[in-house]
Amino acid sequence: QKEVEQNSGPLSVPEGAIASLNCTYSDRGSQSFFWYRQYSGKSPELIMFIYSNGDKEDGRFTAQLNKASQYVSLLIRDSQPSDSATYLCAGGDNNDMRFGAGTRLTVKP
Amino acid sequence: EAGVTQSPTHLIKTRGQQATLRCSPISGHTSVYWYQQALGLGLQFLLWYDEGEERNRGNFPPRFSGRQFPNYSSELNVNALELEDSALYLCASSLVAGRDTQYFGPGTRLTVL
Numbered sequence: 001q002k003e004v005e006q007n008s009g010p011l012s013v014p015e016g017a018i019a020s021l022n023c024t025y026s027d028r029g030s031q032s033f034f035w036y037r038q039y040s041g042k043s044p045e046l047i048m049f050i051y052s053n054g055d056k057e058d059g060r061f062t063a064q065l066n067k068a069s070q071y072v073s074l075l076i077r078d079s080q081p082s083d084s085a086t087y088l089c090a091g092g093d094n095n096d097m098r099f100g101a102g103t104r105l106t107v108k109p
Numbered sequence: 110e111a112g113v114t115q116s117p118t119h120l121i122k123t124r125g126q127q128a129t130l131r132c133s134p135i136s137g138h139t140s141v142y143w144y145q146q147a148l149g150l151g152l153q154f155l156l157w158y159d160e161g162e163e164r165n166r167g168n169f170p171p172r173f174s175g176r177q178f179p180n181y182s183s184e185l186n187v188n189a190l191e192l193e194d195s196a197l198y199l200c201a202s203s204l205v206a207g208r209d210t211q212y213f214g215p216g217t218r219l220t221v222l
Contacts, residue, residue, distance in 0.1 A: 032208040034211075093208050
């Protein structure tokens with residue numbers, strides 16, 4: 001059974017802090033990984049994707065992939081109250097894409 | 110460029126009825142995915158269509174079915190509705206089948222009374 005696992009949270013950080021979101025996956029064949037943000041009552045929107053081991057930075061967001069440990073993370077620097085949402089991790093190959101249950105992040109002013 | 114569209118936005122049905130939800134992918138995208146998201150829960154994969162064929166199916170009973178049309182739009186049908194089918198149904202599309210970025214529509218909120 002291919003699984004993508006995330007801590008459900010909630011994760012609470014103060015404004016300006018770094019939020020660290022983690023995800024593990026069971027299928028070593030997974031090739032591509034995604035982080036989506038979902039505000040309450042809205043549909044998920046893509047934040048970042050990562051295919052290669054290492055770090056990928058985009059503005060305040062950094063995705064990290066470690067295929068040996070089957071681990072993906074998302075760092076949000078200078079967290080803002082507007083970052084408060086549920087963050088979904090997804091991983092897939094040519095035949096399948098699996099989503100984690102999501103981690104709820106609250107950034108307190 | 111228009112995003113993924115879904116209709117209707119809201120749908121209210123009673124137990125035992127049938128529901129039909131529709132999705133139009135981003136222009137040029139051939140893969141369409143359907144997910145169920147019950148209140149407070151994660152995305153549960155329902156169905157994946159690519160080039161008119163069903164490619165994969167999640168752990169849902171056969172009363173959840175669908176199809177993809179030649180223009181790549183898709184329809185999700187839920188027969189014999191049950192109260193626990195009440196959820197947000199999300200459609201997503203991707204350019205490349207399987208491991209490519211999925212772009213989500215706004216969803217259809219189905220309420221079963």
